[in-house]
Amino acid sequence: MFGSLFKRNASQKLSALLLIFGFIWGLVLLRYTFQQPKHQNSAELREQILELSKRYVRALAEENQNTIDGPHGASMAGYADLKRTIAVLLDDILQRLRKLENKVDDMISSSLTNNTNSTNNNSMSAGASKQMNEQEFSALCGLTSIDGFPHCEAKVKWMNEMWKSEPCYASYGVNGSLCSFIKYLSEVENFCPMLPERKLKIAAASALKPKAKILTSLDSLLAILAEHEALLWIKLRIERMKEQWITAMKALAKKHNLENRPQKKVLLHLGLLTKESGFKIAENVFKGGPLGELVQWSDLIASVYLLGHSIIISTSVDELKRHLSVLTGNKDGCPIRGEKLLDLIYVDIVGLKQLNSVLGASFTHYRCLLRVLDSFGTEPEFNHAEYVKKKNHGSPWGKLNLIPKQFYNMFPHTPDNSFLGFVVEEYFNENHTALLNKITRTNKALVYGKLADYWKDKIPFLDIVRKYAEIHGTFHEEHNVALPKYIINHGILNGHDLQLLLRKTKVFVGLGFPYEGPAPLEAIANGCIFLNVNFNPPKNRKNTKFFQGKPTFRELSSQHPYAELYIGKPHVWTVDIENTSNVEEALRQIMMQKVEPYLPYEFTCEGMLERLNVFIEKQDFCLQREIWPPISALIVKMAKPSQSCVEICQKEQLICEPAFFYHLNKVAELKRYKINCNTSKKESDLYLPAFNPQNQMCLLQSDYLLFSCAGSQEHYSRICPCRDYVKGQVAFCQGCLEREVHN
Structure with a gap:
């Protein structure tokens, strides 16, 4: 529909932008026209308008990127200022669309609250659709808690009105009942915790899946790498370190029980090596170009392979499209029916944007599988798109709305992210x-x-x-x-x-x-x-x-x-x-x-294999079935005003552990740690949960993406989740590694 539009020249693109602005105003008028939805069709119409608008703007954004940054970039040099202008305008339009979408969601929820009158005990009754507290909602359908799933209630309400809007919902077993909504939102879209009986069934099904068997040869991997010209440097590094890797894998297998691990289907997409990135890293790598990221990618690939998982490697957008062709066939925006084709996706920031473009509407259903290689780290306040807008942070990165632990760093410098690391090559032994x-x-x-x-x-x-x-x-x-x-x-x-x-x-x-x-x-x-x-x-x-x-x-x-x-x-x-x-x-x-x-153990082959194996087994950003590290490692510290959790934990020779924020974010739990709240309220900011010593008020976090070890506030004392760590393997707490590996 829009293909011919994006082949026009620069002035025509500006005209297209003006049309989009007109379209935005049209959406605003539609919002007021349908402010109080009376029936499902109007809600469906608004959803379709919003989705169409987003696709329109994204398509223009992608074309703008490809046209000016692509293979003919040199001939387009005169349009550099135009490119920057278009980029700013597109970002602003997308932000406006997000806000409008949020308002539509609010209207749908409001309409649902006012108009739902089903009498089915298993459906959203008038009593169930009112504003419920967490305990009331959690009790429905046998849930024990919705802790860690702050959007579950709102999504269930949305499903109650919109479940007939896409035919695929019914194919997943959604039938209008509350329990079918929760089942769908826990197992397909990851917004709710899994129903207890479903956990048992899925665990039983997982036991039948293929097991990962450790490998003690890298020959097949080297043959795969040889098929990619861009991976020559990585191939040579792994080939050079082959003896180190094999020795380390055997040593780790003796130290830990590596049996009965489910084999994961893993995609590794190296966006920085794609021609579309424009970085030319593969061409300059033997001329003294930057090597840090390639070192990390090399060691990640070798580790995932030796740990026995099934891998797919991609170094171009075309290759990515071929690997994901089954995923991109949905035109209605429905998630893929049946089992997901992937269990994990390792990608860098550039590759993440390419993945988003290729997957289209299906991207949202694979967000929780992402592990993003990110050298310097992404703090929660830059990851949270709305917060970035609110604070007017100028950065081309961030705004990805991932769980911060999904970002994998080279060093353990940002506890809000995960420390993946790399291996220091040893030539002499x-x-x-x-x-x-x-x-x-x-x-x-x-x-x-x-x-x-x-x-x-x-x-x-x-x-x-x-x-x-x-x-x-x-x-x-x-x-x-x-x-x-x-x-x-x-x-x-x-x-x-x-x-x-x-x-x-x-x-x-x-x-x-x-x-x-x-x-x-x-x-x-x-x-x-x-x-x-x-x-x-x-x-x-x-x-x-x-x-x-x-x-x-x-x-x-x-x-x-x-x-x-x-x-x-x-x-x-x-x-x-x-x-x-x-x-x-x-x-x-x-x-x-x-x-x-x-050489610290964490930067050896064995140390990286050990760390990555535990991450693959224990980090779960989809179903979130358990807290990892185990809650027994929690050490609660109270920071001074203006002091971050990073600072107070580090001062005590500890590390801030953001995985424990969910646990601490309750008045009842705080009381167990001698923090007595006279009153409490929920807000959304980086320094929460926190304590006001003047009036004994506890401020709790309402937006889980803003849980941050880094945030601080001059008037409140942060309530900080710290843990100890193993010297030489700081990603793990003392005393819990053996228990976690030997189940």
Whole structure:
């Protein structure tokens, strides 16, 4: 219908935008026309108008992206300003549509409350459709609780009026009864908890599914990777580390019971490697281009495969369409009938947008399967689309409305997200003892920075380092930056030669950038001491250009906070490089130190396999059948006003655990932890649940997507769910790993 419209030129597209604005006003008029719906047809009509409008705008947005950013982008350079204008307008239109849709939902719920008069005990009676408290609603159909499913009640009410609007609802067993609504909304759309008897049946059915068997060969995986030109670097890394991976898999199988695990059907879509992304990472990866994300993808692919799951790998939008062809055949927006074709989807931010485009209306039914690789993290206030709009946060990322734990980070820096991590490659092991014995470590300083631009403002600092050590570098020669002649540059080295150089080096010197990369861990694993640059004040999106677009307010206390916080001395010395005396004192002590190579377990092959296996088994964002980590690990702390849960937990050598917020978000539970509320009320903001010490009021969270370890408020004390952690495997609490793995 709209295909020919989007092939027009730029001026015609602007005209199309004006038409859309007119269409929006038409929707507003329709809203008032149907303000009090009298029958189902008017409600259906509004839903169809809203859906059609969203498809229209999304189609224009996708075409705008493809036309200006696509293969003919160079010829469209003159339309850069137009592109930005269209992007802003489209975002604004979509936001308006969301608001209008919310108002329509409210009207439908209001109409339902006023007009429902069914007498069927199993249907939405007038008494059941009124505003019920959680206990009253939960008791219906045998539910024990709707805790953690804040939209369940509203969705049931919506289904009561709209279940005949799509023929597929009936095919799922929806028949107008309340229990059929809850069954559908728990097992298909994941808005409600599963009915107790259904849990038993599904558990029994799951027991019959194929089991994951650990693998001790990577040959078949390497053959799959060889079919994708874009995956050459990943293939070479896995091939190089093959012995490490196999040894680690065997060791983990001896340590933990890996039998009787259901085999998952897993899609891994690497959006950053697609031609549509425009990043050209695959083309530049052997020229010193960014490797952090590819390292993580490589280790994720190897881990999922060795753990015995069935994998599909995609590196292009066309390939993604082929894999998901069955999913995209629905024109009526209904979810897929029968068993979902996938159990897990690993994707990056770019790939997520591509997946959304390919799946269309079916995307919503696969949201809970997503695991999004996200290097720097996405905090809840940037993930929540309406909250972003409310706070006017400028960021091209975020607004995805996922459960924050669905974002997988490279380091455990944002407890609201999950720590996936990566593996630090070790070139030398016990098989290389003879070679290592011949290597002499001398007073060499290897500077961290592939680009000479990183060095140019650091000459006074390097002059101090030179007093204590011979300075070496591994940066591009072609960069025309005047550097002191005392620097010995080796150029870009392959992994083996770089680690050989690290074995000869005393200190690995940070310059302050890049932030949070894998290189310092490689240096420490080879016996170097890392000179880590302290940031005072901490760097964040308010004072550092690099972080201005990132969906986080996290503050970096140093170039590598993980090394500073979780490793520390003698392997890591964090100093203010602007303070000459501090630098000199640190270097004097470093040169007297002799340290052994050290690598935290969580960055080994075995550590990553262990962590990912537990995540696959225990993280459930669809049915949410149990709290993980187990509630026995909960340690409740009360923060001071203006103090976040991240800060108070960290101060106590603990970690904030957002999975426990659901449990704490009740007056009865708070009382068990000696927090007595005279009164309570529910609101939606980042600092909830919280306690007002002046009037003994408890403020509870009404929007589960805003549960945040990071939020704080100057007048209220946050009620914080903390837990302890295993040193070297911080994703797990002490004492619960063995119990969780050995069921």
